Amino acid sequence: MKNLMLATTLLIGSLAPAMADTIEVEMLNRNADGEAMVFSQELIRAEVGDVIRFIPTDRSHNAQSVNGALPEGQEPFKGRVNQVVEYEVTETGITAVVCLPHQSIGMVALVVVGDDLSNKYQILEARIPGRGMDKIEALIEEARATIEQPEITEEQNS
Ligand SMILES: [Cu+2]
Numbered sequence: 001m002k003n004l005m006l007a008t009t010l011l012i013g014s015l016a017p018a019m020a021d022t023i024e025v026e027m028l029n030r031n032a033d034g035e036a037m038v039f040s041q042e043l044i045r046a047e048v049g050d051v052i053r054f055i056p057t058d059r060s061h062n063a064q065s066v067n068g069a070l071p072e073g074q075e076p077f078k079g080r081v082n083q084v085v086e087y088e089v090t091e092t093g094i095t096a097v098v099c100l101p102h103q104s105i106g107m108v109a110l111v112v113v114g115d116d117l118s119n120k121y122q123i124l125e126a127r128i129p130g131r132g133m134d135k136i137e138a139l140i141e142e143a144r145a146t147i148e149q150p151e152i153t154e155e156q157n158s
Helices: 002-015 100-105 120-125 130-146
Strands: 022-030 036-039 043-046 051-055 085-088 093-098 108-113
Touching (some): 036 100, 043 130, 093 120, 093 130, 100 130, 120 130
Antiparallel strands (some): 093 108
C-alpha cells in the first residue's frame, strides 16, 4: 500500500505542470571562496518559464546576454550597472551571461535550460574576451559532464 501511494505521488508529480521558479543570482566583488568579481552562481540550470533575477549585491556590476550567445527565439537582455535585471526564460538551450565591466577577468555565467546544449558551438564563437570565454568553455564542459545521457533501451538497440 505504501509503495502504491508513493507511485501515485510520483505519477501526479510528473504530470503536474512544473512550477516556474525565480532563481536569484548575486553580483559580487568577492564570493565565499575568495574569488573576485563573480556571479554567485556560475552554472545556472533553469527550465522554460523560470525567471533569473540578477541582483547587484555589490556595486559596479551588470548582467546581460551576448550577441549570438543565446538560444534562437530567446529575447536578449541587458541590465544597467547597479540595477536588478530579470531574464525570462522562454527557450531551451544555453545562454552566456556577462558583466560588461568584468567579463574579460571572468565575470560570466552560463544558463542551461532543459539540459539542452545544442547551441554550444554558437556560444563558443561569440565575442567574449579573455578569461570570460575560458570560464564559459569550462562551464559548458561542466554542464555536459553532469547531464544524464538518455538510456539506450533494448528496443532501440535491436
Ligand atoms: Cu562585474
